[in-house]
Every structure is written in C-alpha cells, then in structure tokens.
Amino acid sequence: MDCLFCKIVAGEIPATPVYQDDEVFAFRDIHPQAPTHILIIPKRHIASVNDLDAADAALVGKLFLTGKRLAAELGIAESGYRLVMNTNADAGQTVFHIHLHLLGGRTLGWPPG
Amino acid sequence: MDCLFCKIVAGEIPATPVYQDDEVFAFRDIHPQAPTHILIIPKRHIASVNDLDAADAALVGKLFLTGKRLAAELGIAESGYRLVMNTNADAGQTVFHIHLHLLGGRTLGWPPG
Numbered sequence: 001m002d003c004l005f006c007k008i009v010a011g012e013i014p015a016t017p018v019y020q021d022d023e024v025f026a027f028r029d030i031h032p033q034a035p036t037h038i039l040i041i042p043k044r045h046i047a048s049v050n051d052l053d054a055a056d057a058a059l060v061g062k063l064f065l066t067g068k069r070l071a072a073e074l075g076i077a078e079s080g081y082r083l084v085m086n087t088n089a090d091a092g093q094t095v096f097h098i099h100l101h102l103l104g105g106r107t108l109g110w111p112p113g
Numbered sequence: 114m115d116c117l118f119c120k121i122v123a124g125e126i127p128a129t130p131v132y133q134d135d136e137v138f139a140f141r142d143i144h145p146q147a148p149t150h151i152l153i154i155p156k157r158h159i160a161s162v163n164d165l166d167a168a169d170a171a172l173v174g175k176l177f178l179t180g181k182r183l184a185a186e187l188g189i190a191e192s193g194y195r196l197v198m199n200t201n202a203d204a205g206q207t208v209f210h211i212h213l214h215l216l217g218g219r220t221l222g223w224p225p226g
Contacts, residue, residue, distance in 0.1 A: 033224035049181050050190050060177045061170030064198075068162050071200070077163050080203030084225045085177075087184070090193030091221050101225070108204050108226035111146035112197045112216070 005097035009043045023059060024066050026102075035105025036074050036081070040066050047096040049087045063100045076104035084112065118210035122156045136172060137179050139215075148218025149187050149194070153179050160209040162200045176213045189217035197225065 007013040008027065015027040018038055029037040040063045046052060052060060064083060071077040081104030086093040092113075120126040121140065128140040131151055142150040153176045159165060165173060177196060184190040194217030199206040205226075 049177060049194075049196065050184075052178055052181055054178060057174030057178055058171045060174035061172065064162060064173045065165055065167060065170055068165055071163075076203070078201060080199070080201030080206065081162075082200070082204040082226060083162065083198045085196045086193070086221075087195070088191060088193030090189070090217055090219065091195040092223050093193065103225070104203055106203065108199075110205050110226055111221075112214070112225040113195060113221035113223060 003045055003097050004095050005041050005099065006045050009041070019066060019070060024062055026066055026070060029101070034103040034108065036071075036076055036103065038067075038070055038074075038102040040070070040100040040102060041097060046098045048093065048098060049085060052098075060098075063098075067100060067102045070102060071104060074104075080104060080108075082108050082112065116158055116210050117208050118154050118212065119158050122154070132179060132183060137175055139179055139183060142214070147216040147221065149184075149189055149216065151180075151183055151187075151215040153183070153213040153215060154210060159211045161206065161211060162198060165211075173211075176211075180213060180215045183215060184217060187217075193217060193221075195221050195225065 008015045009025050019026040026040040067083050071081045084101040121128045132139040139153040180196050184194045197214040
C-alpha cells in the first residue's frame with residue numbers, strides 16, 4: 001500500500017497520535033494552519049469522499065465525533081473550531097486517504113479558502 | 114422553535130431544496146462563496162457539533178454522503194469540492210443548527226479561513 005497515511009497508521013512513518021482507537025487515528029498536521037490543527041483519519045484506506053458508500057456513514061460520523069472530543073480536550077470547544085474535508089484538486093487534496101482537518105485556536109476567516 | 118433552519122425545513126421560510134429525504138435537507142447558501150455553495154442539514158435540530166452524541170454518527174455521515182451525491186450531480190465531483198462545518202465564534206458559526214457547507218466550482222485556497 002503506497003499511501004502515506006496508511007503507513008502512518010501502520011507505524012512505518014512516525015507520527016504522534018493525539019487519539020486512536022480500532023477505527024480512527026488522529027495526529028497533528030505537519031504544516032499547521034492554526035494553533036490547533038489535527039488530522040483525523042479512518043485506519044481503513046478510503047481515497048476520497050467520492051469513494052464513500054452508504055455503509056461508511058457511521059465511520060465518517062465517528063471522524064466528526066472524534067473532532068468534537070478532541071476540541072473539548074484541547075480547550076477549543078467553546079471558542080470554536082472548523083472541520084474541513086477536501087476532495088480532489090480544486091480543494092487541494094494532496095493525500096488520497098480521507099482526512100478531516102480540525103482547526104481552531106484563532107479566528108478563522110470566511111470564505112473557507 | 115426559533116431556529117432559522119428548522120423554519121426552512123418546516124416550509125415557514127422559503128428555500129429551494131436541491132435535495133431532501135426523511136432526514137436531510139439541502140439548499141443553496143444565500144451568500145455563496147463559490148460557484149457551487151450548498152448547505153446540507155439534518156431535519157432534526159442539533160445546535161452544533163458540540164451537541165452531537167455517538168448515536169448521531171450515522172446521521173452526520175449521511176450529510177457527507179449527501180455532499181458526495183450532490184457534488185456528482187452538480188458536476189464538481191472530479192474537479193473537487195470542500196466540505197466544511199463551523200462550530201462557535203472562532204469558526205464564524207451564525208446559525209445554531211448544524212450545516213455542512215459544500216463548496217466547489219473554483220480553486221479553493223489554503224488555509225481554509
């Protein structure tokens with residue numbers, strides 16, 4: 001599997017997890033765009049939102065619930081945070097293993113890119 | 114219920130649905146930030162991501178799957194699109210009924226706000 005994030009999940013490339021369980025892995029973005037910037041990924045390889053099917057709904061929801069949990073643990077739940085997922089070139093998706101960005105700790109502008 | 118989006122779901126405030134089913138309603142943002150800018154909401158009132166619990170995972174995932182479906186129908190699945198959900202003031206959340214933004218049809222910059 002020539003996927004950067006699968007290698008991180010497998011421990012072949014080091015990353016410091018901020019959370020993990022059987023299905024989900026979360027770690028800090030190496031190019032943070034805000035004081036808190038975490039990537040939340042499924043351990044199972046899914047290339048993009050375009051590859052999701054109905055059976056994946058609960059897993060995607062769990063990425064969101066992990067974002068909620070981490071926002072609380074990291075002290076940004078009340079100040080606020082943005083959850084972002086990019087698909088393909090116009091959105092700047094660079095790693096084709098779905099990842100939910102959790103950003104917070106500063107005022108985030110609008111539009112979101 | 115004094116919630117703008119609940120009133121839209123109830124038909125008390127007009128909006129043109131681009132998709133709806135028993136659980137989900139999607140309509141165009143009245144202040145679009147991209148050629149395609151749609152809001153995808155659950156019909157059930159949930160104020161923010163902070164109010165989600167584990168039982169909501171499948172519903173949140175369904176918002177994402179609706180985004181995937183609409184991106185395909187609107188011709189932006191391959192060019193790309195960004196899915197965004199804001200929580201509280203730092204992220205600019207203005208309506209406290211969760212809504213997933215689907216943006217596409219142009220290059221979206223980074224950082225996402």
